[in-house]
Each structure stands twice: as C-alpha cells, then as structure tokens.
Amino acid sequence: MKNNLGREIFDQMKAFASSDAFEQEKRRLINTKTTEGSVVFLKNIEETFKYVGLKNGMTISFHHHLRNGDKVINFVCDAIKKEGFKDITIAASSLFPNNGPLVELIKDQTITGIVTNYINGPIANAVGMGDLKKPLIMDTHGGRARAIESGDLKIDVAFIATPAVDKEGNGSGKFGPSACGTLGYAIQDLMYAKKVVLISDYMTDNIIEPELSKHYVDAILMVDKIGDSEGIVSGTTKITRDPVGRKIARDTVKVLEALNLIKDGFSMQTGAGGISLAVVEYVKNIMISKNIKARFASGGITGQYVDMLENNLVDTLYDVQCFDLKAARSYRENRRHIAISASKYGNPFEDNPVVNDLDFVILGATEVDLDFNVNVTTDSLGQIMGGSGGHADTAHGAKVTIIVTNLLKARLPIIKEKVTCVTTPGEDIDIVVTERGIAINPLRTDLIETLSKTKLPILTMKELMNIAHDIAGIPSNYEMSKEPIGYVRYRDGSIIDTLYKIK
Amino acid sequence: MHRSYLFIPGNHPAMLQNADIFGADAVIFDLEDAVSITEKDSARQLMKAYFETIKKPNFSIYVRINALTSSLGAIDLNMVMNEIVEGIVLPKATVNDIKMLSKLLDTFENARRIKKKTVIIPIIETAKAVFEIGQIAQLPRVSALLLGAEDLTGDMEIERTKQGIEIEYPRAKIAFACKAFEIEAIDTPFTDVTDDEGLEKDALHAKSLGMNAKCAIHPNQLESINRTFTPSQTAIDEALRIVKADEDAQKHHRGVFSLNGKMVDKPVVDRAKKLLIKAKHFGMLGEEYEK
Numbered sequence: 011m012k013n014n015l016g017r018e019i020f021d022q023m024k025a026f027a028s029s030d031a032f033e034q035e036k037r038r039l040i041n042t043k044t045t046e047g048s049v050v051f052l053k054n055i056e057e058t059f060k061y062v063g064l065k066n067g068m069t070i071s072f073h074h075h076l077r078n079g080d081k082v083i084n085f086v087c088d089a090i091k092k093e094g095f096k097d098i099t100i101a102a103s104s105l106f107p108n109n110g111p112l113v114e115l116i117k118d119q120t121i122t123g124i125v126t127n128y129i130n131g132p133i134a135n136a137v138g139m140g141d142l143k144k145p146l147i148m149d150t151h152g153g154r155a156r157a158i159e160s161g162d163l164k165i166d167v168a169f170i171a172t173p174a175v176d177k178e179g180n181g182s183g184k185f186g187p188s189a190c191g192t193l194g195y196a197i198q199d200l201m202y203a204k205k206v207v208l209i210s211d212y213m214t215d216n217i218i219e220p221e222l223s224k225h226y227v228d229a230i231l232m233v234d235k236i237g238d239s240e241g242i243v244s245g246t247t248k249i250t251r252d253p254v255g256r257k258i259a260r261d262t263v264k265v266l267e268a269l270n271l272i273k274d275g276f277s278m279q280t281g282a283g284g285i286s287l288a289v290v291e292y293v294k295n296i297m298i299s300k301n302i303k304a305r306f307a308s309g310g311i312t313g314q315y316v317d318m319l320e321n322n323l324v325d326t327l328y329d330v331q332c333f334d335l336k337a338a339r340s341y342r343e344n345r346r347h348i349a350i351s352a353s354k355y356g357n358p359f360e361d362n363p364v365v366n367d368l369d370f371v372i373l374g375a376t377e378v379d380l381d382f383n384v385n386v387t388t389d390s391l392g393q394i395m396g397g398s399g400g401h402a403d404t405a406h407g408a409k410v411t412i413i414v415t416n417l418l419k420a421r422l423p424i425i426k427e428k429v430t431c432v433t434t435p436g437e438d439i440d441i442v443v444t445e446r447g448i449a450i451n452p453l454r455t456d457l458i459e460t461l462s463k464t465k466l467p468i469l470t471m472k473e474l475m476n477i478a479h480d481i482a483g484i485p486s487n488y489e490m491s492k493e494p495i496g497y498v499r500y501r502d503g504s505i506i507d508t509l510y511k512i513k
Numbered sequence: 514m515h516r517s518y519l520f521i522p523g524n525h526p527a528m529l530q531n532a533d534i535f536g537a538d539a540v541i542f543d544l545e546d547a548v549s550i551t552e553k554d555s556a557r558q559l560m561k562a563y564f565e566t567i568k569k570p571n572f573s574i575y576v577r578i579n580a581l582t583s584s585l586g587a588i589d590l591n592m593v594m595n596e597i598v599e600g601i602v603l604p605k606a607t608v609n610d611i612k613m614l615s616k617l618l619d620t621f622e623n624a625r626r627i628k629k630k631t632v633i634i635p636i637i638e639t640a641k642a643v644f645e646i647g648q649i650a651q652l653p654r655v656s657a658l659l660l661g662a663e664d665l666t667g668d669m670e671i672e673r674t675k676q677g678i679e680i681e682y683p684r685a686k687i688a689f690a691c692k693a694f695e696i697e698a699i700d701t702p703f704t705d706v707t708d709d710e711g712l713e714k715d716a717l718h719a720k721s722l723g724m725n726a727k728c729a730i731h732p733n734q735l736e737s738i739n740r741t742f743t744p745s746q747t748a749i750d751e752a753l754r755i756v757k758a759d760e761d762a763q764k765h766h767r768g769v770f771s772l773n774g775k776m777v778d779k780p781v782v783d784r785a786k787k788l789l790i791k792a793k794h795f796g797m798l799g800e801e802y803e804k
Contacts, residue, residue: 251707253732257534260736418530445534465796481530 015383015432019505020145020497029406029438032502037359038160042201047224049179052207052231055089061229062205064090067097068166069123071203073196074104075171075183075331079241082171082209084111085233091120099123099144101165103154103195103352104399107131108241116141125163127151128397137495138393140511146394146496148387148509151195151330152356152363152403153501158198159353162503168203170196171236172222175210179230181222183332184342186212188235190242191311191332191341193221197351200226211236221349243334249291249314250284254445258414259288261466262372262443263296268464269457271370271410272296279309279365279404280372282333285414289372290314297323308355308364309400311347316340319347328364330355330400356403358501365400365407373401375415375442377429380471382436382451384413385429387498390422392490392510398433402501405438410457417444423478423485425471430490432507433498447474489513514794515539515573516742518659518699519729522547523556523576528732529563532572535732536739539573541602544589545580553585557592564595575634577602581610587617594621598631600656605664606635608645611652618654632656634699638664643683650690657697658687659728663704675711677718688723700727702734709737716741744792752785752792759785 012018013025052058064070070090072083083102088111090098098121100112105124110132115121117136122143127150129137137146149157157163172193174185183193188211200206200222208222208230250256262285266272272293280286291314297304307315308328313336318324320340327347332338341347356365365371376396377385384405386396405411415424424444440457442449447469450458461468469477496509519537521528523544532540542563548556560576576593578601579585590601603614611633618631633654637643638661650658662680666673673679680701691698700719703712716727716738727738744752755772759782762770769778792798 251733253535254531256733256736257536445531 013505015381015435015506017432017507019508020494023497024504026435026500026504026506029435029500031504032358035359035502040159040161040202042226043204044225045206045228047179049224049227050229052229055086055231056093058207058229058231059089059093059095062167062207064095064167066095069099069101069125069164071101071165071168071199072103073170073193073199074102074106074128075190075193075195075242076188076237077104077242078106078108079188079238080106080108080171081235081237082169083109086169086209087112087115087121091115091118096120097122099125101125101163103151104128104397105131105133109133113141119143125149125154125157126397127154128399130395134394138512140493140495142495145494146509148397148496148498150356150398150402150501151352151400152358152365153398153499153503154195155198155351155353155355155357156359156501156503157499158202159357160503165199165203167205167207168196168199169207169209170199170222172208172210173236174212174214174217175208175230175232176214176217176220178216179208179224179227180217180220181208181210181227182217182220183338185214185217186210188212188237189338189342190237191338192329192349194330194350194355195352196222198353205229207231209233209236240335242332242338248284249287252284254416255285256288257445258416258443259285259292261448262289262412262414263292264464264466265412265441265443265448265461266293266370267296268461268466269410272300272302274302275305276302276369277306277308277367278304278370278372279307279368279408281374282310282312283374283414286372286374287312287314289414294318294323306367308350308368309404311337311340313337316347319344328355356400356407356501358403358406363403363407365404368404368408370410370412371404371408372412372414373405373434375413375424377424377426378413378415378439378442378471379426379429379436380475382439382442382449382471383429383432384434384436384439385431387433387507388431388509390426390430390485391488391512392430393512394509398498402434402438405434406501411438411440413439413442415442415444417446417474417478418482421482423475423482425475425478427475431498431509435500435506442471442474444474446477449474514791515697515726516795517729517735517738518575518726519732519735520547520577520702523560524548524552526559529559533570536735537572537729537732538726538739539575539599541575541577541728542593543577544585544593545577545604553579557589561592561595564593564597567597570597573599575600575602577604577636580605581613581617590617590621594618594625594627594631596627596629600632600634602634602636602659604636604661605639606637606642606649607639608648608652611635611649611655615652615654630654634659636661636664637683637687638662639668640665643686646683646686646690650694650696655696657699657726658691659699660684660687660701662701675705675708675715677715681722684719684722684724691725692723697726698724700724702728702730704730706731706734713737713741743795744788744797746797748788749792749797752788755782755785756789
C-alpha cells in the first residue's frame with residue numbers, strides 16, 4: 011500500500027497522512043511504575059540479568075549520550091551473547107560505528123530487532139545487507155518518546171549508562187569521569203521501562219537534582235568504565251572552512267535577516283554540521299553588532315551556544331544532548347543551561363514541546379526532492395547512513411525550517427525528482443539554501459512574498475535541479491531492491507517510508 | 514573596476530566548477546606557481562575546455578601564464594587564448610617582457626579573430642620591475658599592476674613580514690603610478706588564510722596607501738577583501754549629502770559651502786562623486802540613486 015506521499019509501505023500499518031494529522035488524535039500513555047526508591051546494587055552483569063528477569067525475545071533499551079565513546083551497549087550485548095540469550099530487540103536512541111561488535115550478534119540472531127533514531131557504521135551496513143531478522147524501525151527523537159510512553163515501543167529492561175550515581179540510587183550526567191551532560195534521551199526509558207538498571211563507573215554520596223530519579227530505578231551496576239567522555243564530541247562540531255559551505259551559510263543569514271528572524275527574543279536551533287555552525291557564527295556576529303539577545307537556543311548543544319550563553323547573547327539553553335565537553339561543563343555549572351527530555355523536546359503529543367516554540371531551525375539534507383521532501387536516512391543507493399534524530403520534529407515545530415545543503419556533493423546533484431527515502435515530509439520544509447540559489451516551498455506564500463523583494467537568488471526547486479544537471483549531468487536511475495528491511499516511522503507513529511535491502 | 518582577484522589553480526576542477534559562486538570580481542586561473550611542472554599539460558587542457566564551455570561568467574577571467582623567459586609561457590598562451598579571457602597576468606614582468614607579450618597577443622588575436630584587446634596585468638615582483646613601474650604602467654594593454662610581495666622580497670633578500678613594512682615603498686609606488694595612468698592597483702595576497710583579522714588589517718592598510726583591489730589565494734578571503742574595497746554605507750551616505758548640498762550650492766552660484774560645520778569645496782565634491790561612482794558599480798546605491 012501507499013501513504014499520502016506516494017511511498018510504498020508495509021500493509022496493515024498506519025500510513026503517513028500529513029505532518030499535523032496527530033492533532034486529531036489523543037495522547038496515549040501507559041502507566042509509569044515506581045520502585046519507591048528500593049534500589050538494589052548488583053555485583054555483575056550476569057546477576058543483573060537474573061535480577062531483572064531478562065529472557066529471550068525481550069526488548070532492551072539504551073541511550074546514545076556517550077555517542078561514539080559509549081561502552082555500555084557493547085558491554086551489555088556481549089554479556090547477553092555469552093549468556094546465550096536470543097531474539098533480543100535493541101531499542102537504542104542511536105547507534106554509532108563503535109557499536110560495530112553488535113554485527114556478529116545480529117548475524118547469529120542474538121539480536122533480531124533494532125528500533126532507533128539514527129544509525130551509521132557497521133550495523134547500518136549489516137542491516138542494509140538484510141542481516142537483521144525483523145524490520146528495522148527508524149524513529150525521530152520526539153517520536154521515540156511518543157512510542158515509549160504510548161506502549162508502541164515496549165521496553166522490558168532499560169540499561170542506562172549513567173556517569174554518576176548516588177547511594178540512594180539517583181543518577182546524573184553531570185559528574186564523574188564519563189560526564190556527558192544532559193541525559194534527555196533516557197528519560198522516557200527511565201519512566202516507562204518495566205525494569206531500569208543504571209550502569210555507572212562513578213559513585214557519589216548524594217546527587218542534588220538528579221536527572222534520573224531513584225523512584226524509577228530497580229538496580230545499579232557499577233563497572234570499571236561506561237565510556238570515554240571525549241567520544242561524545244560529535245564529528246561535525248567544527249565551523250566549516252569550505253568556501254562553498256560558508257557561502258551557503260552567508261546566504262542563509264541573509265534569508266534570516268530578510269525575514270526579520272534575528273531580533274530581540276528570538277529562538278533558534280541548528281544542527282551540528284559545519285554549515286549550521288557557520289550560520290550560528292554569522293548570526294552571533296549580527297547579534298553582537300545590533301545588540302540583540304535571543305530568548306533560547308535548543309537541541310543538541312555545542313560549545314558555540316555555550317559561548318553565546320556565557321556572553322549573554324542568549325537567555326536560556328534547552329539541552330536534550332550535549333554535543334561536546336564544553337556543553338557538558340556548562341550544563342553542570344550554569345543554571346540557565348537546562349536539561350529537557352526527548353519528550354519535552356519533540357514529542358508531538360506534549361502540551362508545548364520546545365520545537366514548537368522555535369522561530370527557526372537550520373537543518374541539513376542528504377537529498378531533497380522537488381516536493382521538498384528530505385532524506386537524511388539513506389544515501390542515494392539506499393544504504394542507511396543516518397536517520398531523523400530531531401530533523402522531522404524540529405522541521406514541523408519551527409516557524410521557519412531552512413535546509414542548508416550543497417547543490418552538488420562531489421559530482422552528485424543533491425536535489426532529485428524523488429528522494430530515495432523520505433525522512434521529513436516536504437510540507438514541513440520551508441526554504442532550501444544552496445550555493446547556487448534558494449528555493450522556497452510554494453506552500454509558504456508569505457515567505458515568497460517577502461524574499462522575492464530582496465536581491466537573493468530565489469529559484470524554483472526545479473530550476474535548482476536543472477542547474478545541478480547542467481553542471482554534473484543527469485544521474486542515471488538506480489533501481490532499488492524490492493526487498494524491504496525496515497521502515498521509517500514518522501513522529502506520530504505513522505509510516506512515512508520503507509527501507510530496502512542493498513543490492 | 515574590481516575589488517578582488519581570486520587565484521585558482523588551473524588544475525583544480527572542483528574549484529573551477531565553483532568559481533562563479535565565491536563572489537570574486539575577477540578570477541586569475543593560475544598556470545604558473547600553483548601548478549607543478551608535471552601538471553602543466555593537464556592544467557592547460559582543463560583551462561581550454563573550461564573556457565570553451567563556461568556560460569556568461571559573473572566574474573572577469575584572467576590567466577597567469579608562466580614567464581615568457583621560459584618556453585612554457587608561449588605554450589600556455591596558445592592553449593588559453595579565447596574571447597572570454599579578459600587578460601593575461603604576467604609573472605616577473607619587465608618592460609621588455611610586456612612588449613613581447615603584447616606582440617604575441619596581437620598574433621593570437623588576429624589568428625583566432627578575437628575582437629577585443631586582451632589586457633595585461635604585469636606582476637611587480639622583481640627589484641627591476643619596481644624600478645620600471647612608471648614605464649610599465651604606461652604600456653599599451655596594461656590595465657593594472659599587481660604587487661607580488663613574496664617573490665619581490667625574495668629578490669630583495671629581505672624578510673617578508675605580516676606587518677609589511679618591507680613592501681611599503683613598492684605598494685605606494687604602484688598606487689601612485691596606477692592613479693597617474695588610470696589603471697588598477699592590485700595589492701599582494703595575504704598568505705595566512707586562517708588569519709581573518711590579519712587579512713582585514715592588511716587590506717585596510719593597502720587601501721589607505723591607494724591600492725584599489727587585492728588578490729585572494731583562498732575564497733574565504735574574498736568577503737573581507739570585497740568589504741574593505743567597497744565604500745562603506747556611512748561613506749556613501751556622507752557622499753550623497755555632499756553631492757546634494759553641492760547641487761543646492763550650484764543653484765545659488767556658491768563654489769564653497771558649509772556642511773555640518775565643515776567647509777566643502779571642489780576637491781571634496783569630486784572625491785564624493787568618485788566614491789558614488791564606485792558605490793554604484795558595486796550595487797551599493799539604493800534604486801532612487803541608481804540613475
């Protein structure tokens with residue numbers, strides 16, 4: 011069957027209708043449980059499995075705050091294999107290249123299912139080759155929170171890497187040798203998993219204002235090391251020096267200025283890509299020169315935003331995930347650097363998620379199509395190499411959503427007639443800025459009216475695509491395999507696209 | 514009228530592809546120092562194909578050929594001479610070299626039926642060239658002088674510094690000669706591509722000496738260079754006030770008048786008019802003043 015975007019999806023599944031279809035639905039919440047603080051300290055992982063009653067066929071969850079420095083996912087999964095468990099589903103908010111050892115467990119069917127928001131590296135490659143028994147489910151950050159609280163994603167045991175725990179059983183990301191800052195992606199796991207285990211390498215007497223309350227925690231396991239906090243630095247936190255990227259960033263800021271979006275009390279979010287970071291730098295310079303102060307910035311927080319907070323250019327940082335150690339330090343020290351859960355960040359059913367309060371968001375794209383649909387999940391051959399993360403959440407919530415991308419990457423046109431995979435629906439994408447022109451979604455007549463009065467190079471998406479074709483030629487069609495290996499679940503739980511096996 | 518000249522290596526397809534998006538007023542495609550001897554042939558082929566296919570470039574095209582004293586310079590010319598090429602940038606230029614190049618250009622233009630006169634931008638990068646600046650600036654086809662400080666300080670056996678005290682004299686001499694013979698004075702590149710502050714300082718200093726453009730060796734330098742050599746909005750507003758006040762004064766047959774407590778006479782009005790011409794050229798005037 012097909013959904014409203016014309017994408018083939020699995021039969022009998024809830025088809026994506028539109029990005030605001032959820033407004034007709036009621037929030038579904040399963041019960042949270044309380045342990046009343048009766049936390050047990052366990053000696054080893056084998057004892058932990060016994061205590062939480064781990065069985066074949068269960069779903070276990072992890073967060074990705076330690077990113078490529080995480081040691082907990084591999085540690086737990088290795089023990090699962092040694093204990094002989096089978097048919098386990100991994101519900102990790104993201105999976106990175108350092109989780110490569112899980113490939114072996116996928117192949118021997120210790121792991122048979124994966125539900126995640128972002129995946130790249132060896133696991134993505136293995137899943138793309140069809141090694142995972144059950145369909146891969148790709149959520150958004152806000153959508154994962156929705157799936158957990160509604161029971162769509164039932165977690166039997168949450169193994170939460172926790173940089174610091176106290177003797178009462180509380181947990182925090184602020185302290186300890188593996189301090190990573192906020193733990194926003196673990197909050198729904200904490201509240202709704204049937205069993206919760208904090209895995210830590212640092213014990214302190216008393217954590218004041220813990221992010222992870224002992225009232226939800228069943229057990230704590232102390233280990234030698236949960237991760238390398240240096241590994242939490244995202245690979246893309248440096249401002250681009252690429253002149254094409256900087257040109258795109260400069261034009262993006264001209265768009266923001268023309269739309270009068272940089273003014274006192276504004277709010278913003280940007281990704282951690284090099285172009286986005288350059289945009290922030292240019293915005294910051296404008297704010298300084300015009301004495302403008304922002305109300306808040308949100309999302310994955312980088313040191314760049316910390317500098318803005320500390321220089322009083324922004325009132326508050328709403329942080330679901332620290333992208334670098336400077337952000338982790340700021341979260342620990344600055345009361346205006348506030349942790350938010352993935353739900354508060356982007357769950358469509360939250361009363362007022364932070365994304366809904368954004369004036370603008372700057373996002374990247376692997377592909378964009380003539381209908382403004384964006385792919386950040388696969389490459390042009392369909393190989394999984396990413397995922398929504400907060401892409402679809404912020405794109406829907408922000409008043410203006412801007413995609414920044416090179417028109418050509420190497421010799422590949424980024425604008426296509428149809429994207430290989432839809433991650434974010436075109437109705438939520440307002441503007442696409444490339445080095446050779448700017449396209450505005452025809453749905454946003456207000457933006458077209460304002461920007462057409464400027465000297466900015468406004469073109470249609472088709473014109474942009476044709477420019478790319480003039481330079482690089484028209485790419486030959488790549489016939490995807492017909493064998494589905496998973497699907498992309500929109501933030502409201504509907505299916506927006508299908509993932510196929512690599513030929 | 515140009516503010517910025519961007520050097521792009523002639524053997525760098527990715528940069529060629531994006532040459533039109535960097536914001537350079539002019540691009541100098543380099544066949545000399547940026548291209549190793551083993552790459553010269555392929556670079557020439559690439560340039561030739563590029564010139565034959567590029568459509569309506571939004572920048573002026575120049576090519577830095579190898580010195581005519583080597584056998585490479587003439588081969589370069591043979592490959593790149595094309596109607597679309599605005600001019601040839603000549604390294605290690607002397608009066609004799611420029612005359613020789615001019616003759617070669619005559620030959621190529623005739624043979625290829627190139628209608629326009631290809632101009633020459635000599636690089637002043639030897640002590641001898643500095644000595645000959647006055648003569649060079651007057652030669653036919655010469656549209657600008659470009660200071661090449663790295664080679665010049667090498668020739669002089671003096672240290673090249675970021676402060677640039679050692680090139681104060683050639684900078685000033687080029688600026689005066691170019692002004693005298695109404696051609697462009699192009700400042701030497703600032704070679705630390707990561708030092709944005711240093712670049713801005715260097716460009717401002719060159720401008721203060723009378724240079725009206727500067728070379729960039731990286732596209733990221735263009736924003737600062739273009740900004741420096743474009744009249745500021747404050748200066749444009751002041752010039753507009755002066756010209757307006759002058760028009761009013763003319764109506765009352767007054768040659769000298771007072772504006773904001775300062776005396777304004779003809780030289781001040783002429784300077785304001787020149788600035789407005791430049792501002793208009795770079796699209797800095799509002800629609801109401803464009804005429």
